Amino acid sequence: MTKILLIDDEPDILRVLSRSLRADGYEVSTAASGAEGLTEFERAHTEIVITDIKMPGMDGIEVLKRIKRLNADTEVIIITGHGDIDKAIEALQYGASDFINKPVRDEALSIALKRAGEKIDIRQQLKEYTQNLEGKIEIATRELRRRTNFLSKLIRSSYEGIVATDEHLRIVVFNPGAERIFGHIQEDIVSGRSLAEILPEEMTALFERALNAERAYKEVPWREASIQSKSGERIPVMFSGSILVEGPHKMGAVAFFQDLREIKNLQRELVHSERLAAIGQTVAGLAHGIKNILHGLKGGRYLVDVGIAKKNNEKLRKGWDMVKRAIERTSDLVMDLLSYSKERQPQYEPCAPNAIAAEVCDLVRERAEQEHAELVCEFDPAIDQVLMDPHTLHTVLLNLLSNAMDACLFDEDTGKRWQVTVRTAAEADGTIRFEVVDNGTGMSDEVKEKLFTSFYSTKGQRGTGLGMLVTHKLVEEHGGRIEVETALGQGTTVRVWLPYRTDQRTA
Amino acid sequence: MGKKVLVVDDDPDVRLFNTTVLEENGYLPIEAENGEEGLQMIKSEKPDLVILDVLMPRQSGIRLYRELKTNASLREVKVLILSGIAKKTFLRSQQALTEFGESQVPEPEFYLEKPVDEDVLAATIKKILG
Numbered sequence: 001m002t003k004i005l006l007i008d009d010e011p012d013i014l015r016v017l018s019r020s021l022r023a024d025g026y027e028v029s030t031a032a033s034g035a036e037g038l039t040e041f042e043r044a045h046t047e048i049v050i051t052d053i054k055m056p057g058m059d060g061i062e063v064l065k066r067i068k069r070l071n072a073d074t075e076v077i078i079i080t081g082h083g084d085i086d087k088a089i090e091a092l093q094y095g096a097s098d099f100i101n102k103p104v105r106d107e108a109l110s111i112a113l114k115r116a117g118e119k120i121d122i123r124q125q126l127k128e129y130t131q132n133l134e135g136k137i138e139i140a141t142r143e144l145r146r147r148t149n150f151l152s153k154l155i156r157s158s159y160e161g162i163v164a165t166d167e168h169l170r171i172v173v174f175n176p177g178a179e180r181i182f183g184h185i186q187e188d189i190v191s192g193r194s195l196a197e198i199l200p201e202e203m204t205a206l207f208e209r210a211l212n213a214e215r216a217y218k219e220v221p222w223r224e225a226s227i228q229s230k231s232g233e234r235i236p237v238m239f240s241g242s243i244l245v246e247g248p249h250k251m252g253a254v255a256f257f258q259d260l261r262e263i264k265n266l267q268r269e270l271v272h273s274e275r276l277a278a279i280g281q282t283v284a285g286l287a288h289g290i291k292n293i294l295h296g297l298k299g300g301r302y303l304v305d306v307g308i309a310k311k312n313n314e315k316l317r318k319g320w321d322m323v324k325r326a327i328e329r330t331s332d333l334v335m336d337l338l339s340y341s342k343e344r345q346p347q348y349e350p351c352a353p354n355a356i357a358a359e360v361c362d363l364v365r366e367r368a369e370q371e372h373a374e375l376v377c378e379f380d381p382a383i384d385q386v387l388m389d390p391h392t393l394h395t396v397l398l399n400l401l402s403n404a405m406d407a408c409l410f411d412e413d414t415g416k417r418w419q420v421t422v423r424t425a426a427e428a429d430g431t432i433r434f435e436v437v438d439n440g441t442g443m444s445d446e447v448k449e450k451l452f453t454s455f456y457s458t459k460g461q462r463g464t465g466l467g468m469l470v471t472h473k474l475v476e477e478h479g480g481r482i483e484v485e486t487a488l489g490q491g492t493t494v495r496v497w498l499p500y501r502t503d504q505r506t507a
Numbered sequence: 508m509g510k511k512v513l514v515v516d517d518d519p520d521v522r523l524f525n526t527t528v529l530e531e532n533g534y535l536p537i538e539a540e541n542g543e544e545g546l547q548m549i550k551s552e553k554p555d556l557v558i559l560d561v562l563m564p565r566q567s568g569i570r571l572y573r574e575l576k577t578n579a580s581l582r583e584v585k586v587l588i589l590s591g592i593a594k595k596t597f598l599r600s601q602q603a604l605t606e607f608g609e610s611q612v613p614e615p616e617f618y619l620e621k622p623v624d625e626d627v628l629a630a631t632i633k634k635i636l637g
Contacts, residue, residue, distance in 0.1 A: 288591055295524070295621035296520045298624060299527075300524075412566055
């Protein structure tokens with residue numbers, strides 16, 4: 001129920017108006033003077049005050065001012081006498097909501113009260129809206145803070161180093177991951193330091209380029225690089241970056257760093273342990289090779305002994321030949337071992353790859369005939385004289401060809417027509433492809449796996465277990481690559497790509 | 508007449524060594540240079556002993572040994588394996604073939620690893636042939 005305070009120095013008016021207002025459903029309190037009215041207002045806190053303007057002591061204007069001061073939302077309606085228009089305007093200026101003339105007519109009063117009621121309602125609604133809005137803003141703010149916290153926790157707890165900058169590449173975010181990598185602490189960095197102070201020049205340049213680029217280059221894709229930490233240590237990292245954009249504006253840049261030290265260490269350890277394993281296999285492989293040679297030596301010595309004892313020159317000669325062959329084999333083994341273990345830079349010389357391939361084919365032709373294998377040469381006539389290491393090519397092809405011959409020799413399927421094909425082909429990428437194909441015994445997966453990684457031979461006393469290792473090493477030193485395709489019982493194809501140079505000056 | 512001994516080895520030096528030891532000790536040596544040829548000669552010459560290498564072209568000693576031990580008429584042929592390959596490795600290869608579904612073969616009774624001295628070789632042959 002709306003409460004009204006009625007102030008008038010005339011008791012009759014008070015009585016009549018209050019009765020009429022109560023009849024209209026208002027809760028009415030009355031006061032006979034301005035001072036009394038204020039006291040009553042402070043007690044009852046009515047929403048509406050109706051006050052006479054002309055009163056002895058405190059007049060209506062003063063009452064209005066004080067009430068507004070106590071509660072600005074109170075609707076104050078002024079009752080004015082005849083000719084009080086100036087006072088009425090003054091009252092409006094002080095915040096009166098309406099004025100009605102004496103004698104007060106019920107109609108005018110109810111209109112004024114209705115308007116005041118509407119104002120109160122609107123103000124109430126507005127207040128509710130405002131409170132609602134405040135509530136919603138508070139919820140939104142909480143959510144925003146939660147997300148911001150989440151993001152900043154995410155950035156803080158990321159093991160990756162994250163460095164973000166403003167649009168002038170001044171660092172604004174430097175997370176603990178970045179502290180670990182760079183060795184700087186966040187407080188030192190996030191105080192106007194620029195990206196250029198912690199990153200190598202070329203990395204900063206990438207960001208500058210990306211930041212200044214109109215459209216493209218907004219991302220710096222992952223790449224390997226190295227940075228220098230505070231202590232001067234070179235640290236290998238994977239890094240990527242991107243430019244932060246909001247609509248048409250560039251806000252800054254962010255860079256992500258992954259510390260590669262651990263991975264690099266692991267790789268080094270792995271290589272080391274693989275090498276150790278290879279050495280173990282070398283020893284086993286070598287022991288086998290040496291055992292066979294030793295057997296030959298013992299045989300030779302025995303024959304020589306028999307020859308001497310029986311004065312048998314033929315035995316003596318045969319024995320001595322065995323000793324000489326054992327020496328030869330020892331020397332082969334040692335040479336293979338040396339060429340495997342020694343680093344060698346390829347010597348680029350003008351040479352004709354097809355001619356070298358033909359030469360190697362000539363070397364094995366006699367053996368091919370003995371073993372009933374057909375030797376086929378298919379050389380690409382487009383290959384001209386190039387700069388390449390002829391020694392590498394010669395050794396590699398001879399190794400592969402004698403392997404191909406062995407593959408036919410060791411083949412148990414004697415119904416086959418063995419064929420070994422040597423092919424050369426100029427490739428578009430500045431390499432020449434050399435292909436040695438045989439339809440011999442082929443390799444099991446187990447043998448193929450051991451092909452390049454260990455000193456391994458399936459050929460008994462024929463092999464040193466080093467041929468493919470030497471081949472692989474030579475190809476790698478020449479910047480080429482090698483590929484093996486094989487199927488047990490069907491044969492093997494080895495492809496070698498060797499890059500060549502054409503210009504004498506670059507040799 | 509001495510007992511007939513077949514030497515199967517792809518290395519001519521090993522064959523020469525072995526045959527000389529055999530001759531010097533009163534045996535009658537014959538030679539084959541791979542497993543395939545060896546099998547034919549075992550059938551045709553019926554030697555008292557086969558001295559067998561393991562890693563050979565055409566047919567390996569692993570395969571030939573298997574042929575001998577799974578063929579009822581050849582099972583009694585005495586075999587001395589003489590190889591650069593350790594006995595352990597030879598047995599593992601046989602084991603692998605058995606696992607692939609081929610029949611079980613007995614372990615070789617006599618096994619020598621190269622290099623071997625002529626007197627050890629002669630003594631072993633003598634022990635086998637009595």
